[in-house]
Amino acid sequence: MDLTPTGTVILGFLSGSEMSGYDIKTRVDESTRFFWAASYGQIYPELKRLAEAGLIEPSDQPGGERGRIAYRITGPGLEALRAWLLNGESTMELRHEGMLKLFFADALPRSQRVELVRAMAELHRGKADRLRLVHEAQRPVEGDPPWLAVLRFGLGFNQWAIEWCDAEIARLEAEAGDDAGGDIGTVAGGGAQAGADRDV
Amino acid sequence: MDLTPTGTVILGFLSGSEMSGYDIKTRVDESTRFFWAASYGQIYPELKRLAEAGLIEPSDQPGGERGRIAYRITGPGLEALRAWLLNGESTMELRHEGMLKLFFADALPRSQRVELVRAMAELHRGKADRLRLVHEAQRPVEGDPPWLAVLRFGLGFNQWAIEWCDAEIARLEAEAGDDAGGDIGTVAGGGAQAGADRDV
DNA sequence: GGTCCATATATCGGTTTGATATATCCGCCC
DNA sequence: GGGCGGATATATCAAACCGATATATGGACC
Known part of the structure; x- marks a missing residue:
């Protein structure tokens, strides 16, 4: 399972705690944005792909909170995250x-x-x-x-x-x-x- | 006429001398690439758009040199380039x-x-x-x-x-x-x- | 009950990327 | 002169990315 860049961001955040797409976007904007951005248009489709691949799963938390779907990382997801962290690759693009x-x-x-x-x-x-x-x-x-x-x-x-x-x-x-x-x-x-x- | 980022790169290089799409790509890779990249997939369509808009024009140089089409910047093109240089905008994205x-x-x-x-x-x-x-x-x-x-x-x-x-x-x-x-x-x-x- | 803001998902057009397909010209060596 | 390889040259594609916006609900406050 090859992760897209956006996929790594999502796994990274979910490795900290359960989050919805909205949560992730919010956190990105107040943190990684300065060296790695992500938009809704990337996050929501990627959440679905990751869930399909079994790297994350919707958390069945009680109480219908609107349409909210929080995801948590799975074992294979954590593994994929670690593999990416250690793969030795490291790109850098500046656009100035x-x-x-x-x-x-x-x-x-x-x-x-x-x-x-x-x-x-x-x-x-x-x-x-x-x-x-x-x-x-x-x-x-x-x-x-x-x-x-x-x-x-x-x-x-x-x-x-x-x-x-x-x-x-x-x-x-x-x-x-x-x-x-x-x-x-x-x-x-x-x-x-x-x-x-x-x-x- | 609003310039796309790639458009400004093209105008910028053409303000120096006549060039083909290939020339531009080559120069980008050995220079601006470090803070602003551009690929063929952007350059060729953009050349056509700029030519249509009259900001550049194909230079009719003698002798059929393959399919080569060199472009030169026009008066309006130079104007557009200067306008962009002075518009006061300046974005910066780091992807690390x-x-x-x-x-x-x-x-x-x-x-x-x-x-x-x-x-x-x-x-x-x-x-x-x-x-x-x-x-x-x-x-x-x-x-x-x-x-x-x-x-x-x-x-x-x-x-x-x-x-x-x-x-x-x-x-x-x-x-x-x-x-x-x-x-x-x-x-x-x-x-x-x-x-x-x-x-x- | 109404208004406003935060939460939440979804989607769209346009741009960028990176790779690759295709073809021609040119120098070079045998 | 013939063939090889490398530089020149344009074109195209799938995938990713960006920024904005549409849509809707929940909760707080008056």
Whole structure:
């Protein structure tokens, strides 16, 4: 049984406690969202598939609570989760629109490039703030659980990014000061040729 | 005319020089891939859409070179590119399987958690190495073009991540040394309950 | 009794991914 | 000159993913 990424998220959460699809989506949005998102459109079909495969099962809890179906993980489910945790694979994708813009920024006069970096800094500041809130909201726990490390990673990354942006802004402004008028004269049209042999 | 993300990548590259879909894909893979990927399945249909919208046009270069169709950006295309660059939006998505695993790692005995972090370190080391190669392959240019900043960002991020992993490994190992035998006794079964109120 | 919000499942169009099919051109070696 | 392999080039597909929204119920509050 090969797990889809969404499948691993579901099993992961269910390994903690019984949950409905709605619960899972809520928890994802307040936790893993920062490095792994999931939508209803993925979660509900995947719950059914996992149940069919016997990795999870609907918990028959008493009392008709609306249409709610809570699921719990089964033995094979736990096994599948552990197998995934230990399979040694580990992908990473970054999708960063600000970086993309910066990459193509030689179609832009120099004075406006710094704006792009400023917007990036703003973005990372926002993420860091939210993570800080989450961090402060934690009740203290003993033993430094794994998810706390993950939170530290998110916070650290965004702080690093903020510093990078600030340094870059400083560089750009210094540069603009250097080459006299470089920030007003370069502009449009030239941009179309300038990057012809761009090749990062 | 609202650009799709892939559309902006295409316009961005074409603002540098004429290219075919194949060229674009190749350039993406050796550059923007690190923070923005694109596949054939996106590029070719998007080229047609952009051409229909008049933002790019097939360049009628002499000599039948196979089925090759190179495109060049038009005036409206350049305008659209600039508008996108300046629209102030900037999303960022991280998809990090290693982090996801770490988040759910209390289903795992402590001794094995460190393996997850080691795998992450390996991943980032690989990315950093490749970026370093790209960096060294650059012919020197005057004036520090924007894409060089982007390269520095990628390199910096991965280096930061490596350091984070190394620190985390050290922490985990120290911890394992602390609570006597903590790395052999905890194990399976307990994991299923341990994370019940996980809430990053 | 009515209003509002949280809970809960379901679905949809559009985008992205990753792999693969198909075919041609070009250099190279025998 | 003939055949091989690799680079060039376009096209397509199933599966996954995303973001938004439709629909409906339960409970709280006034």
